[in-house]
Amino acid sequence: MREKQIDKLKDYKYGFTTDIENIKAPKGLNEEVIKFISKAKKEPKWMLDWRMKAFERLKNLKEPNWQKPKYPKIDYQDIYYYSAPKGTSEKPKNLDDLDPKILETYKKLGIPLQEQQRLNGIAVDAVFDSVSVATTFKDKLNEVGVIFCSISEAIQEHPELVKKYLGSVIPLTDHYFATLNSAVFTDGSFVYIPKGVRCPMELSTYFRINASQTGQFERTLIIADEGSYVSYLEGCTAPMRDENQLHAANVELIALDDAEIKYSTVQNWYPGDENGKGGIYNFVTKRGLCKGKNSKISWTQVETGSAITWKYPSCILRGDNSIGEFYSIAITNNYQKADTGTKMIHLGKNTKSKIISKGISAGFSDMTYRGLVDISSKAKNSRNYTQCDSLLMGNKCGAHTVPYIKNKNSDSNIAHEATTSKISEEQLHYCQQRGLNQEEAVGLIVNGFCKEVLQQLPMEFAVEAQKLVGISLEGSVG
Amino acid sequence: MEERLKSDFEKTLKNLNFSKKEIETKQNYLSRFLKAGLPNRNLENWKFSDLSQIIKKNIGELSFYNDYSSSNKVDSSIFVDGLEHNKIVFINGRVEKIDFQYEEKNKIDILENIELNDNFINVNSLVNLNNAFTNKHFKIIVKNNYYLKKPLIVYHSTSKKIKSKNINIRLDFLLEKNSCLKIIDIFSDNSEKNFVNVFYNFDLHKDSILKNYKIDKLENNNIKYSYNNIEQDTNSVSETFILSTGSHFLKNEINCNLNGRYSSAFINGIFSLKDKNHHEIRTNINHLIDNTKSYQLIKSVSENDTKAVYQGKIFVNSEAQKTDGYQLSKAILLDETTEFNAKPELEIYADDVKCSHGSASGSLDDNSIFYLMSRGLNYKEAKELLINGFLLDVVEKITDTEIKNLIKNTIGLKE
Numbered sequence: 001m002r003e004k005q006i007d008k009l010k011d012y013k014y015g016f017t018t019d020i021e022n023i024k025a026p027k028g029l030n031e032e033v034i035k036f037i038s039k040a041k042k043e044p045k046w047m048l049d050w051r052m053k054a055f056e057r058l059k060n061l062k063e064p065n066w067q068k069p070k071y072p073k074i075d076y077q078d079i080y081y082y083s084a085p086k087g088t089s090e091k092p093k094n095l096d097d098l099d100p101k102i103l104e105t106y107k108k109l110g111i112p113l114q115e116q117q118r119l120n121g122i123a124v125d126a127v128f129d130s131v132s133v134a135t136t137f138k139d140k141l142n143e144v145g146v147i148f149c150s151i152s153e154a155i156q157e158h159p160e161l162v163k164k165y166l167g168s169v170i171p172l173t174d175h176y177f178a179t180l181n182s183a184v185f186t187d188g189s190f191v192y193i194p195k196g197v198r199c200p201m202e203l204s205t206y207f208r209i210n211a212s213q214t215g216q217f218e219r220t221l222i223i224a225d226e227g228s229y230v231s232y233l234e235g236c237t238a239p240m241r242d243e244n245q246l247h248a249a250n251v252e253l254i255a256l257d258d259a260e261i262k263y264s265t266v267q268n269w270y271p272g273d274e275n276g277k278g279g280i281y282n283f284v285t286k287r288g289l290c291k292g293k294n295s296k297i298s299w300t301q302v303e304t305g306s307a308i309t310w311k312y313p314s315c316i317l318r319g320d321n322s323i324g325e326f327y328s329i330a331i332t333n334n335y336q337k338a339d340t341g342t343k344m345i346h347l348g349k350n351t352k353s354k355i356i357s358k359g360i361s362a363g364f365s366d367m368t369y370r371g372l373v374d375i376s377s378k379a380k381n382s383r384n385y386t387q388c389d390s391l392l393m394g395n396k397c398g399a400h401t402v403p404y405i406k407n408k409n410s411d412s413n414i415a416h417e418a419t420t421s422k423i424s425e426e427q428l429h430y431c432q433q434r435g436l437n438q439e440e441a442v443g444l445i446v447n448g449f450c451k452e453v454l455q456q457l458p459m460e461f462a463v464e465a466q467k468l469v470g471i472s473l474e475g476s477v478g
Numbered sequence: 479m480e481e482r483l484k485s486d487f488e489k490t491l492k493n494l495n496f497s498k499k500e501i502e503t504k505q506n507y508l509s510r511f512l513k514a515g516l517p518n519r520n521l522e523n524w525k526f527s528d529l530s531q532i533i534k535k536n537i538g539e540l541s542f543y544n545d546y547s548s549s550n551k552v553d554s555s556i557f558v559d560g561l562e563h564n565k566i567v568f569i570n571g572r573v574e575k576i577d578f579q580y581e582e583k584n585k586i587d588i589l590e591n592i593e594l595n596d597n598f599i600n601v602n603s604l605v606n607l608n609n610a611f612t613n614k615h616f617k618i619i620v621k622n623n624y625y626l627k628k629p630l631i632v633y634h635s636t637s638k639k640i641k642s643k644n645i646n647i648r649l650d651f652l653l654e655k656n657s658c659l660k661i662i663d664i665f666s667d668n669s670e671k672n673f674v675n676v677f678y679n680f681d682l683h684k685d686s687i688l689k690n691y692k693i694d695k696l697e698n699n700n701i702k703y704s705y706n707n708i709e710q711d712t713n714s715v716s717e718t719f720i721l722s723t724g725s726h727f728l729k730n731e732i733n734c735n736l737n738g739r740y741s742s743a744f745i746n747g748i749f750s751l752k753d754k755n756h757h758e759i760r761t762n763i764n765h766l767i768d769n770t771k772s773y774q775l776i777k778s779v780s781e782n783d784t785k786a787v788y789q790g791k792i793f794v795n796s797e798a799q800k801t802d803g804y805q806l807s808k809a810i811l812l813d814e815t816t817e818f819n820a821k822p823e824l825e826i827y828a829d830d831v832k833c834s835h836g837s838a839s840g841s842l843d844d845n846s847i848f849y850l851m852s853r854g855l856n857y858k859e860a861k862e863l864l865i866n867g868f869l870l871d872v873v874e875k876i877t878d879t880e881i882k883n884l885i886k887n888t889i890g891l892k893e
Contacts, residue, residue, distance in 0.1 A: 392828070396827075405839070416822070417836045
C-alpha cells in the first residue's frame with residue numbers, strides 16, 4: 001500500500017497532504033455560511049451586502065452546460081466553503097508566528113516563504129485553502145507605493161480601491177460560477193500599482209488546496225494605474241484525493257492609460273489518477289479590462305493539471321490603441337479534459353490582439369480550444385492574429401478547435417489559423433538516431449512546439465514549466 | 479403557430495393520398511417539429527442566424543398548406559440558354575416537369591412516391607418540417623457505370639400567386655457504382671415573403687461522382703433553407719458549389735458522411751451580398767474511416783447592412799487515420815455596416831491526421847488599389863478588379879468547364 005502511494009507520488013509530487021487542524025464553516029451554501037465567511041474575515045457591512053446580492057442572484061441562475069467536457073452534477077450543499085488552518089484568524093505578523101507545518105508545506109512545494117531564502121526577488125502571497133497565510137517582501141514594495149496584500153486585508157485597509165474596482169470587470173450579474181465566487185469568495189491577492197511605477201519585482205500568489213471536500217474560491221484584483229507595469233505569477237497545487245474538488249476563482253485585471261499587466265499562470269492542480277478518479281474541477285473566470293489608452297494586458301498560461309479545466313482568460317480592449325495578448329499551453333493526459341481559450345473583445349480604435357494557443361493531448365484525454373474574437377463596429381483599424389495548434393498522441397484522445405470570429409468593421413483585419421497533427425516519425429527518428437531515447441525525443445519536440453509560449457514566461461517559471469511539460473506527458477508514448 | 483400547423487397538416491393529408499404507415503411517419507416528423515419549433519439563436523447551429531426571429535420579422539404568420547392539385551404553367555424563359563441540359567422544374571413546390579431527354583432511358587430510374595421512412599428524424603427541426611409536409615417524394619437512380627451525358631438543372635421557381643407560405647421540397651438521389659451526376663440548382667423567384675425549405679439526400683456508391691452547384695443569384699425577398707445530406711462510399715467524390723447572393727435570407731447546410739475509404743468531399747462557396755441580406759453556409763464533414771479527404775473554400779464580399787456567416791466543422795473519429803481535412807474562409811468587408819462571422823471548427827479524435835483551417839477577414843488592400851490606380855484605373859475599376867480576382871479563385875475550383883463558364887457568366891466574373 002505504502003509502496004503504491006510512493007509510486008503515485010512520483011507522478012504528482014505535490015500530492016501530499018499537510019496534517020493540520022482546520023476551522024471550517026458549516027457545510028453547504030446558504031446565507032448563514034456567507035455571513036460566517038464575512039464575519040471570519042472581519043468584513044465591513046458593504047462587503048457582506050455585496051455578497052448577499054450575488055447570492056440572491058445565484059438563486060435564479062443555472063449552471064452553463066454548453067461546454068465540451070461534461071461532469072457529474074456538483075452538489076453545492078456538500079462542499080465546505082471556508083476552511084482555514086487553526087490560528088490564522090489573525091494573519092500572522094511575521095513568519096515566526098506561522099504554523100511550522102504550513103511553512104514546511106510551502107518549502108516542500110518549492111516556495112520558501114523566508115525572504116532571505118529567495119534569491120530571485122519574487123514577492124509571494126501564499127494562500128492556503130481559504131486564507132492568505134503570508135505575504136512576503138511587503139516593506140520593500142511599500143517603499144515604492146505598491147500595495148500587495150491579500151484581498152481580505154485590502155477590503156479592510158483600502159476599501160475605496162476595492163469598492164471602486166471589485167466587480168467592475170466581472171460584474172455580479174455574470175455567469176453561474178463567477179456569481180458563486182462573488183458570494184462566497186474567501187481570499188486571494190490584491191495588487192495596486194500607483195501611477196508611473198514599474199513594480200520592482202515579480203509578484204506571485206501560490207494557491208494550495210489542502211482540506212478535503214472544500215472548494216477554493218479565490219478572488220484576485222489587480223489594478224495598474226496610469227503608466228505603471230506589473231508582472232504577476234500564479235501557481236497552484238492540491239493533494240491527491242479520490243474526490244473531485246471545485247475551484248472557482250475570479251480574477252479581475254484593470255489597466256489604466258499606458259499601463260501594462262502581465263499575468264502568468266502555471267496551473268498544476270491534481271489531475272486525478274490514471275483512471276480519471278479524483279482531481280480538481282478548475283472553473284475559473286479571468287478577465288482583464290484595458291480601460292485606458294495604450295494599455296496592455298497579456299495572459300500566459302501553462303495548464304497541465306486539473307481533471308477538468310474550463311476557463312477563458314479574456315481581454316476587453318476598451319481603450320484606444322490597447323493591446324491584448326494570450327499565450328497558452330494546455331496539456332491533457334489520461335482522462336483529463338480541458339476546454340480553454342480566450343475572448344478578445346475589441347471596442348476601442350486601433351486595438352490589437354494576439355492569440356497563440358498550443359494544445360497537446362495524450363492518453364484518453366480531450367482538449368478543446370474555444371475562442372472568441374469580436375470586433376465591434378467602432379473598433380476601427382483593429383487587428384487580430386490567432387494561431388492554435390494541436391498535437392495528438394494516440395487515437396484515444398481528442399483535440400478540438402472552436403473559434404468564434406465576429407467582424408463588424410471593414411477597417412479591421414482578422415487572421416486565424418489552426419492545425420492539428422502528431423509528432424512525425426521523421427522527427428522522432430532523427431532525435432533517436434542522435435542518441436535520445438523515445439521519451440526524451442518526445443519531450444524535446446514538445447518543448448519546441450511550445451517554445452513560443454514558454455518564451456513569454458518569466459525566467460524561473462519558464463524552467464519550471466518546461467520540466468512540467470515533460471512530466472505531464474510521461475508514459476504517454478510507446 | 480401550433481394550431482395553424484396542425485390544421486394545415488390535416489388539410490395537407492386530406493388532399494393527398496398517403497398510405498397509413500406514411501401518415502404515421504409524417505405525424506412523427508410533425509410532432510418532432512412541434513416540440514422544437516423553428517430554430518432560434520439558443521441553438522449552437524443557429525447562433526448567428528435566428529430563423530425564428532427572421533421569419534417573424536419578415537413574414538409574420540406562416541401558412542403551411544399548399545394546394546398541389548392544379549398544375550402551374552411552366553415559363554420557359556427561366557431556362558438556361560446555351561447549355562443542353564435535363565430538367566426538373568418545381569413551381570411553388572410542385573413538380574411540373576421531369577425531363578431526361580438527353581439520357582438513355584434504361585440507365586435512369588425515376589421513382590415517384592416512394593414511402594417515407596424515419597431515417598432523418600434526428601437531424602434537425604427543419605428537416606422534420608420538410609418531411610412532414612412534402613407532397614411528393616421523388617428518387618432518382620443513376621444506374622451502374624452510367625455517366626449522364628448532360629447536366630441536370632433543377633429549377634426552383636415561385637410565382638406571385640403565393641405569399642407567406644412555407645414550401646417544402648425533397649429529392650433523393652442514388653448514384654450506383656461508377657456513375658456520375660451533375661446537378662445545378664437554380665432559384666428564380668417572382669414571389670415575396672415565403673419560406674422555402676429544400677432537403678436533398680444523396681447516396682453515393684462506390685466510385686461514383688456527384689457534382690452539385692447551387693445558384694441563388696436573383697434578388698428576392700424570400701427566406702430559404704437548404705439541407706444536403708451526402709453519404710459517400712469507397713472512392714466516391716462529391717463536389718458542392720454554392721453561390722449565395724439573391725435571397726433575403728439563405729442558409730445552406732451540407733452534411734457529408736465519408737463512410738468509405740478514399741472518398742473525398744469538396745465544398746466551395748461564394749457570398750456576394752449587396753443589400754440587407756443575411757446568408758449562412760454551414761458545413762459538417764464527418765470523416766468516419768481512414769484515408770478520406772475534404773476541402774472547403776469559402777469567400778465572401780459584403781456591403782450595405784448585410785451579414786455573412788460561415789460555420790464549418792470537420793469531424794474526425796478515432797478510426798479515421800490519415801485524414802486530410804482543409805478549410806479556408808476569407809472575407810472582404812466593403813463598408814461599416816456589414817458583418818462577417820465565422821466559426822471554423824475542428825473536432826479530432828485520431829492522431830495521424832492532417833487537418834487545418836484558416837479564416838481571415840478585412841477590408842480591400844489599400845496597397846493593391848493604389849497599385850492599380852497608379853496604372854490608370856479609376857477607384858471603381860480597381861475595386862471591381864480586385865473583387866473579381868478574389869472571387870474567381872473559388873469559381874476556378876469548379877471541375878466542369880462548361881458549368882464553370884456558365885457560373886462565371888451568371889456572376890459576371892471575367893478572367
